[in-house]
Amino acid sequence: MLGRKRRIQAATDAVRHGYDRALVDAGVVLFQQIAPGVDGHYVSSSIATALGWDATAFREAGTLRRLVHPDDLARFRSVAPPDDGGDGPTSTTIDLRGGTDVSLSSPATLPSTGPAPADAAPDEPVVRFLTAAGDYRPMLVRMVRPRPGEPLRGTLIDVAAGDDLRQRARRLAEVVEVSHHGFLLFELADQDDPTSLVFRAANGAARSLFELDASVLDGGRLDAVFGGPSARLLQSALYDVAHTGESLTAERLSFPEVPDTVVDLRIDRLVDGALGVTVDDVTRTVDVEERLRHQASHDHLTGLPNRGALEDLLSLAAAALGPGEHRAVILVGIDGLDDLNRELGQRNGDRILTELARRLAQDVPGVDSVARIGGGEFVAVSTIHPDRDSALDRARLVRDALDRPLDVDGDLRHVACTVGAAVAPEHGLDPGTLLQAADGALRHARSSADPLAVFDPAEERTTMRRVGLLTELRRGLANQELELRYQPVVDLRTGRVTKVEALLHRQRVAHGAHLSAELLELAERSGLVEPLTRWVIGESARAAERIGRDRDAITVSTNLSMRSLREDSLLSFLDLLLASGELPAGVLEVELAESDLTEDLDRARTVIEHLRGLGLGVVVDDFGTGFMSIDALKSLPVTGIKIDRGYTTAIASVPTDAESVDWAIGVTHSMGLPVTADGVADVRSLEMLHDMGCDLAQGLHLSEPVSFEALPGRVAELEQAMLGWVGTSTQPA
Secondary structure, three states, X not given: OHHHHHHHHHHHHHHHHHHHHHHHHHOEEEEEEOOOOOOOEEEOOOHHHHOOOOHHHHHOOOHHHHOEOHHHHHHHHHHOOOOOOOOOOOOOEEEOOOOOEEEOOOHHHOOOOOOOOOOOOOOOOEXXXXXXXXXXXXXXXXXXXXXXXXXXXXXXXEOHHHHHHHHHHHHHHHHHHHOOOEEEEEEEOOOOOHHHEEEEEEOHHHHHHHOOOHHHHOOOEHHHOOOHHHHHHHHHHHHHHHHHOOOEEEEEEOOOOOOOOOEEEEEEEOOOOOEEEEEEEOHHHHHHHHHHHHHHHEOOOOOOEOHHHXXXXXXXXXXXXXXXXXXXXXXXXXXXXXXXXXXXXXHHHHHHHHHHHHHHHHOOOOEEEEEEXXXXXXXXXXXXXXXXXXXXXXXXXXXXXHHOOEEEOOEEEOOOEEEEEEEEOOOOOXXXXXXXXXXXXXXXXXXXXXXXXXXXHHHOHHHHHHHHHHHHHHHHHHOOOEEEEEEEEEEOOOOOEEEEEEEEXXXXXXXXXXXXXXXXXXXXXXXXXXXXXXXXXXXXXXXHHHHHHHOOOOXXXXXXXXXXXXOHHHHHHHHHHHHHOOOOOOOEEEEEEHXXXXXXXXXXXXXXXXXXXXXXXXXXXXXXXXXXOHHHHHOOOOOEEEEOHHHHOOOOOOHHHHHHHHHHHHHHHHOOOOEEEOOOOOHHHHHHHHHHOOOEEOOOOOOOOEOOOOHHHHHHHXXXXXXXXXXXXXXXX
């Protein structure tokens, strides 16, 4: 029996303790008159946490009332009237701390924290009570109305934490109000009626963007701001989110009510069922993206589509052909362009190219589109013609238009052009096949000294020539007829040469000094790309080691193809070079084309992480041509960015190119990466790049690629030339 009582008592104590703990956690104090008409009170033990006083001390008459701030007595009396005829100060000394006497004889001299909060209901006032620490704490007084003959009961609720929350909420509301992001609040008055959506609030950015006034925000409907189609679109989206609870994001929206503006929207259902809409004005971002997209697909000099855009145009043009219809694909090669540039200067050479582009686009009837696919190569695609001969007649008209002399500073110049033509669908329908056929015709015309030729599949000249080139490539690797040339890269902050780029050249003069892009393409397609890449890496590693003997270390960068890195064997070869000491750590840098990286981002990330683990730097080459997103770029552990020469060559004369380069430098620096500008063509471009904060630069204005034997002398000459230049701050040693 005794054990049962003890268990009951223990359970009772546990409940009482849990109850007291809950009151403490909630910041609540319970009080009750000892008896009707008596001003002493039973007070819960949570008073010790809330105010610091001993609960038993409040049984003394008037104790609770004496702790009230003098300025708040009237407010407290209004809900808890005294039963002893008064509640003024007395000289009674009461033990409120369970052992320490605290005199409350002069409450008017107690510290004050200012006026009590005024946001409480009249029948639930906020009253300040003295704490054991000597300051005052605001407590909300909530009374329970007793039946006749029952003692008064009530609660004191600590509102100090609520004040802090309200202050934080006010601050957050201020942040929202001044934010450049727009925020809108909607309510769905009738859950079954999508037309019952009304505005409830908007911050400054949203009010300005949509020109919202106070009357609209006070329950205005969507159609008060948006026209029919826009209102229905928003109404449907808001209604869906209201019922599903799933957030909705819409990008790149434009509304007729807000002309020349593009926005991103996000709709969220809030806890109370209201709908929050976040609006971002992305007009400037879209403008930049459009410029970059145009620049990535168009030639910066002539404004014509480039090779990538041409392939899309050819696909569409071929798909539009019906039975019995034909289009001509006309490839134009400008003969002797390099000689013209040397004789007349680069500026006049560019003027000639621009005029030829204009003639192709405007002066030739029956031409649908024109593109520039190389330094001196253009492609014209004819409109649809009912027969083969009339389509090919466009090639003759192209030849005639370009054959007219050009006025170059008052001097009439004749520019020789050779034309090769192919016909769709006779010679193919896909862009690669048609361009290959036109290219074969162009080569045949040049080899036979004809101004114009039409592709003849029976001759198979193109195939035989490619076989011959492939044989030469194999022979060049076997007989060591390949060599690397090195182009210095200058640090624009110091004027020192800190890098050199290794570029592939051929030694056989009969076929020119440089290895053509066609040979590199053949290497990738024929399986020779891996041995070629191994040779390039090995030569670059040896060059890096030899350079480091005579001066401060210079990084050697070399271009690799992602195709060659898709197999683990090449990565294993790099591991072996490092382990054997043939590849010094930290002196070799790999450049990977942006367009290659975007093809398989996950594989690119894996390869780059492996290369970085070996101590190699990895630079994104030709930046701006692959249209990689900033988020994708941030996900790759690269060590630098190299801006494509197509953007940097003409920054001194093309403002949009300068803006693009400046933007690219800023974005790259925001990621903590250095920027290299390729293709620097003149001193003005160099000065502009320095002013933009570009870190490194290379190009023919600084130095052409040179042999390894000539490299030390060229580096010394270049650093001497940079000495004292406005862009340097440290003299070279």
